[in-house]
Amino acid sequence: MQKIEEANREALRRILEGDPVLIDVVPAHSVIPALRDQAILHAGPPIEWERMCGPMRGAIAGAIVFEGWAPNLNVATELARSGAVAFHPNHHFDAVGPMTGMTTRSMPVMVVENRRFGNRAYCTINEGLGKVMRFGGNDAEVLGRLAWLRDVLGPALGAAVRGAGGIELKGIIARGLTMGDEMHQRNVACTGIFLRQLAPWLARACRDGEQLADILAFIGGNDQFFLNVAMAMGKAIMDPVRGIEGSSVVTAMCRNGTDFGVRVSGTGDTWFVAPVEMPEGLYFPGFGPADANPDMGDSAIVEAIGLGGFAMAAAPAVAGFVGAGSASSAALFTQAMREITVGENPEWTIPTLDYAGVPTGVDIRLVVDTGLAPVINTGIAHKEPGVGQVGAGVVRAPMACFEQAVRALAERLGVK
Amino acid sequence: MQKIEEANREALRRILEGDPVLIDVVPAHSVIPALRDQAILHAGPPIEWERMCGPMRGAIAGAIVFEGWAPNLNVATELARSGAVAFHPNHHFDAVGPMTGMTTRSMPVMVVENRRFGNRAYCTINEGLGKVMRFGGNDAEVLGRLAWLRDVLGPALGAAVRGAGGIELKGIIARGLTMGDEMHQRNVACTGIFLRQLAPWLARACRDGEQLADILAFIGGNDQFFLNVAMAMGKAIMDPVRGIEGSSVVTAMCRNGTDFGVRVSGTGDTWFVAPVEMPEGLYFPGFGPADANPDMGDSAIVEAIGLGGFAMAAAPAVAGFVGAGSASSAALFTQAMREITVGENPEWTIPTLDYAGVPTGVDIRLVVDTGLAPVINTGIAHKEPGVGQVGAGVVRAPMACFEQAVRALAERLGVK
Numbered sequence: 001m002q003k004i005e006e007a008n009r010e011a012l013r014r015i016l017e018g019d020p021v022l023i024d025v026v027p028a029h030s031v032i033p034a035l036r037d038q039a040i041l042h043a044g045p046p047i048e049w050e051r052m053c054g055p056m057r058g059a060i061a062g063a064i065v066f067e068g069w070a071p072n073l074n075v076a077t078e079l080a081r082s083g084a085v086a087f088h089p090n091h092h093f094d095a096v097g098p099m100t101g102m103t104t105r106s107m108p109v110m111v112v113e114n115r116r117f118g119n120r121a122y123c124t125i126n127e128g129l130g131k132v133m134r135f136g137g138n139d140a141e142v143l144g145r146l147a148w149l150r151d152v153l154g155p156a157l158g159a160a161v162r163g164a165g166g167i168e169l170k171g172i173i174a175r176g177l178t179m180g181d182e183m184h185q186r187n188v189a190c191t192g193i194f195l196r197q198l199a200p201w202l203a204r205a206c207r208d209g210e211q212l213a214d215i216l217a218f219i220g221g222n223d224q225f226f227l228n229v230a231m232a233m234g235k236a237i238m239d240p241v242r243g244i245e246g247s248s249v250v251t252a253m254c255r256n257g258t259d260f261g262v263r264v265s266g267t268g269d270t271w272f273v274a275p276v277e278m279p280e281g282l283y284f285p286g287f288g289p290a291d292a293n294p295d296m297g298d299s300a301i302v303e304a305i306g307l308g309g310f311a312m313a314a315a316p317a318v319a320g321f322v323g324a325g326s327a328s329s330a331a332l333f334t335q336a337m338r339e340i341t342v343g344e345n346p347e348w349t350i351p352t353l354d355y356a357g358v359p360t361g362v363d364i365r366l367v368v369d370t371g372l373a374p375v376i377n378t379g380i381a382h383k384e385p386g387v388g389q390v391g392a393g394v395v396r397a398p399m400a401c402f403e404q405a406v407r408a409l410a411e412r413l414g415v416k
Numbered sequence: 417m418q419k420i421e422e423a424n425r426e427a428l429r430r431i432l433e434g435d436p437v438l439i440d441v442v443p444a445h446s447v448i449p450a451l452r453d454q455a456i457l458h459a460g461p462p463i464e465w466e467r468m469c470g471p472m473r474g475a476i477a478g479a480i481v482f483e484g485w486a487p488n489l490n491v492a493t494e495l496a497r498s499g500a501v502a503f504h505p506n507h508h509f510d511a512v513g514p515m516t517g518m519t520t521r522s523m524p525v526m527v528v529e530n531r532r533f534g535n536r537a538y539c540t541i542n543e544g545l546g547k548v549m550r551f552g553g554n555d556a557e558v559l560g561r562l563a564w565l566r567d568v569l570g571p572a573l574g575a576a577v578r579g580a581g582g583i584e585l586k587g588i589i590a591r592g593l594t595m596g597d598e599m600h601q602r603n604v605a606c607t608g609i610f611l612r613q614l615a616p617w618l619a620r621a622c623r624d625g626e627q628l629a630d631i632l633a634f635i636g637g638n639d640q641f642f643l644n645v646a647m648a649m650g651k652a653i654m655d656p657v658r659g660i661e662g663s664s665v666v667t668a669m670c671r672n673g674t675d676f677g678v679r680v681s682g683t684g685d686t687w688f689v690a691p692v693e694m695p696e697g698l699y700f701p702g703f704g705p706a707d708a709n710p711d712m713g714d715s716a717i718v719e720a721i722g723l724g725g726f727a728m729a730a731a732p733a734v735a736g737f738v739g740a741g742s743a744s745s746a747a748l749f750t751q752a753m754r755e756i757t758v759g760e761n762p763e764w765t766i767p768t769l770d771y772a773g774v775p776t777g778v779d780i781r782l783v784v785d786t787g788l789a790p791v792i793n794t795g796i797a798h799k800e801p802g803v804g805q806v807g808a809g810v811v812r813a814p815m816a817c818f819e820q821a822v823r824a825l826a827e828r829l830g831v832k
Contacts, residue, residue, distance in 0.1 A: 178733040179595040179605050180767070189595050192608025196636030199615055200629040207625050213616040220612030316767035317594040327767040351596070351732035351743040352768055 007246035018237035019115040025158035029105035039086040043101025044256025053257035055136025058385020059100035062138025095122040096298035099134035108154025112232040121235035135388040159205035182315035184308030185377040187226035234301035250362040257296035262401040274400035281393015282323035293383040306358035309375035340366040423662035434653035435531040441574035445521040455502040459517025460672025461687040469673035471552025474801020475516035478554025511538040512714035515550035524570025528648040537651035551804040575621035598731035600724030601793040603642035650717035666778040673712035678817040690816035697809015698739035709799040722774035725791035756782040
């Protein structure tokens, strides 16, 4: 149908023309009005407390204590259950968050501006590995680290980013793809490139040598630091693609640990929701599939822009980490995603594929026609509150979301 | 011949057991006794002034001015020609240097200790790209940068490395190989990993914020910063392999811009020398093959330990940079080098080859039998003094060096 083809060309054009630049780091409440009330943003499509999974509830309890709305986790859980705290998806406020995706009022968020279209997107700072709030962690260690992010790293990072005049992100991604990153489960190269650019500005912004050393060690010691930057970038790139009449291109994929949600350009801000699937992957020593929570997080926004599972060919080393088979078979995932995308990105290319661009722009019609669901590289959280990450794997977006979306788009366009 | 096989197994064992650690950065004269006199160390096998190429002469003139032995380049050139300055190969004093390989008394050198065997090796700090002494540059900008390396970066780097308790290098190489580096013409990943480890210690070592910012910007702005670390590492790994009676494994390959020199374990410190070849590669805009100097530098020590051209499969992006064909054909170079090496390195593996180890330990017999000369990734210098880098390419070690070496080893072992 010609109208859909034209709309999808426009969608692809907007994706490729996006010019995301990290411009600042600021307290979340200063840019997200909903957080001026007693509210918490979470990953995935909308969900009420009763249907939330264990790690999401654990993270919310921790976030309530962190914000000082309750003295301890038990009181916090009661408060959450009582309805006194409002819960909203990050996606409803120009934001994204990994795994549980907690965004609360005092947390620093990175601000990515899409200079081509003028919109902005937000994401919190990556907490590192181990016991962290994004995986449902909520003890004193977790909250102490969040306080340090709020009081030390966030302000220094903001000053450094402003000093640098912003950090242009597209070029970092292009380099990262030549260095084995796919920007979802592997961000080691981009984290290094990012730190190399920002370190001199951190030195100028933070004149306390020990504090600066802590900051440099925190960023340098976290291979996934760049993930949250990539996520804010993904949101900033995809938001201008929303609302193109007739377009069947996916603008967001996200999970709250219970439901998987998909948004499509031609159907506005409707969420197409289905039960989220369980990742297939590898577990850290002492854990197994029985410990795993179903898939979670807004991070699949990076797959929506052609990275993560879609760029697996660039990251043979990640194939082993997520249990997706041999390194040499990583390219098969990227090839398969070509079957369900409307184009490729000539600026984000993969050397081992002789510089073919990453497959870009998921077309819900192609997903349903081929039966190939988008492949997402993901971390795996423990299903109980407070435990944390237990592995990493690959998960497929549920086909039911795409079937619903195709029906809704067809109805809207008046076709059968 | 069994004796040779056993000797080569011992050679491979010593290469693989090497444990190189960057332990300090110190003025060259403090660790290289020859530099207490009016002497200069250069790349490649021994050579007298009359036979030196243009960029080598240009670098020497600049180095003489830098050390204050002459007031300007003309007087410096006369001094060099007069015989009043002694010239020695870096390799004769546990050192290596890229391209012209200038090492003079006040230059800071990085100290890499092979903790398994107790030996140490030295290399100067990489000057960055553009007009630099290693490519024959010698003007005020070049000398000013060298003074900053001597007065600011060198001391800070030394303090940081000592603060960190040394930087273990084998693991950095292992990660770099999963991130597209081959550690000769591409060191972008290793430079990032190195800076991530060292940045907190630099912050503790240098309390002047602007100076620290300059240091972080200098390292972070130079994708080849790690090359000189890799070279000192290569020298530290290969030196304990020297002098194994009967071994046909290469312990050093180097070039002075006129001659290519090869040393072999079983023939002690003899240099097997032949005219150096011209790299085949790509030129920067405005330059071409007519501008090029023949191959130069001690950097081929990285090929001797299985990196550089031998690890091309890990670095598809470098294939285009050095004009070695399509990215997907990079693996062919690594496969070919398997034909002339005695083993592979199980700790340094290449994801796209399903984690096969890099081909390690060049056997001069296999080189001569197969007619496959070692492949070296290299920078290309302008043939005139003072110009600098004009391109990058691939060069083969001259077959004549290996033919001479095979004859000498056979003679020594009493075989025909």
